[in-house]
Amino acid sequence: MPPLPQLVKATPQGGTIHKYQLSGGKTSFMRYLGCYLGTCKFCNDIHEATEFVSSIELSPKSL
Template sequence: MASLPELVYTTPQGGTIHKYELTGGKSSFLRYLGCYLGSCKFCNDLEEATVYLENTETTNY
């Protein structure tokens, strides 16, 4: 059974990054979900999620 999402990072503007453990078949995958103002994206690593969040907050600011 996969664990619950875990909050990893929150920005001063309100953006968040959560860590998810997802299962697919016999494998487990660790993904990061970056969200800001309802715009969300699953990313393969924390760095990708951070870059996504920075770009999203900049364009919506």
């Protein structure tokens, strides 16, 4: 059974980044899932996931 996703980061606005251990054939690799308000994207590294979440989050000033 594959390990469960782990929460890596949560933002004050409610965005989250989880890491997933995935396997494909004989290889196992790590992917990061960045989400905010139901919009999610799998990314290759935590930096990419952080940039994605930051780009779609609403800033407190725009509320």
